Amino acid sequence: MPAYQFTALDVSGKQHKxxxxGDSARQVRQQxxxxxxxxxxxxxxxQKEKNTGSSFFQKKFTAYDLALMTRQLSVLVAAAIPLEEALRAVAKQNEKAHVQNLLLSVRSKxxxxxxxxxxxxxxxxxxxxxxxTIxxxxxxGHLDLILDQLSDYTENRFAMQKKIQGAMIYPIILMLMSFAIVMGLMTYVVPDIVKTFDQSKQALPWITVALMKASDLIRQTWPFMLLGLGVMTVLLLRFLRSASGHxxxxxxxxxxxLFxxxxxxxxxxxxxxxxxxxxxxxxxxxxALKIGAAVSSNWVIRDAINIAAEKVIEGGSLGTQLERCGYFPPMMVQMIKSGETSGELDRMLSRASDMQDREVTAFISTLLALLEPLMLVFMAAIVLVIVIAVMLPIVNMNNMV
Known part of the structure; x- marks a missing residue:
């Protein structure tokens, strides 16, 4: 039975969506x-999805939606509930209208x-x-088991994504605050302080002169700097969206x-x-190799995997081809070779995946742990330069007195 999206008014004039x-749009209107x-x-x-466009929908269909939907569907199918009823139940449990529309559309098919x-x-x-996978x-004939594995996979991917995003929040905030503080000092604090040095007519240290010129430059050209930064950002994004730029x-x-x-x-x-x-x-x-290449975010690595897939079709070894491209860790390559030799490639790939997940998580944690103090040191160094530039003329004046 197809699904229909409606907009209606109740007796009080309130709009509902x-x-x-229903069997037809007419039956839904009667309901x-x-x-x-x-x-x-x-x-x-x-039809509604085609009219609204797929790009908007894809932005809203998040990794969390996919993970939650997969887990719910896995539990219902494992409980021997008919597939169409399971899809309908998952659709009703979801609070997002676009996810409901998608699931009901799949159910109608x-x-x-x-x-x-x-x-x-x-x-x-x-x-x-x-x-x-489905x-x-x-x-x-083991859809319930496959859905359970797929649930674990989507939840692990979502957990790693959220872990990376959560770890990046503090460094980003620290960087923005550091930039705002430095710009505030250079725009409002430094000019008021260095006015006294201009009136004294004494020779100023080079660091103070450089600071004064930088402050004047920022105060006079900051709108153009922001405009130029915006234009450069737009041009860079357009270049990165092209194939050559990517x-x-x-x-x-x-x-x-490091990166x-x-x-x-x-x-x-x-x-x-x-x-x-x-x-x-x-x-x-x-x-599986073609799909694995498609999920790679780096196009150079994606092409290397596609070349490895072509060599596998010709009778080559997967581990050997991955080793030749040089983009995969040696331990992972050796585990794949071992899996090919022993006939347990799927089990060795699972171990290699767990190992790589742990290594990536540890590397990201280490990188972020180093990034935070480095940013603090960088900000402290800038503030120290400003303080030295301001204090040196004052010390010189005191020595002259």
Missing amino acids: GVLE LRDKDWTPLSVAAVE VLEGHTLAQGMQQGGRFPDLYIA AAGERS YAFDRLVLKLP GKLSRGINSSRFASTLSILTQSGVPLVD
């Missing part, structure tokens, strides 16, 4: 009239005879990893000492996790 199921509501608009969920993976694929909102679970940025990141290691670690962890769950679900290795 929601989703109802609204039975509630003494006046229907304003009734549209099929799929399932009621039409499509598989769950086909319904999600036609919705166009689910990741390739998600669809491929398709493998439906083929093997590749140039990814190559640069891989060459940087290169971090990028390789994050992408290696993501690739190992994706490949592990896909191989455990019964997805062919070549298809």
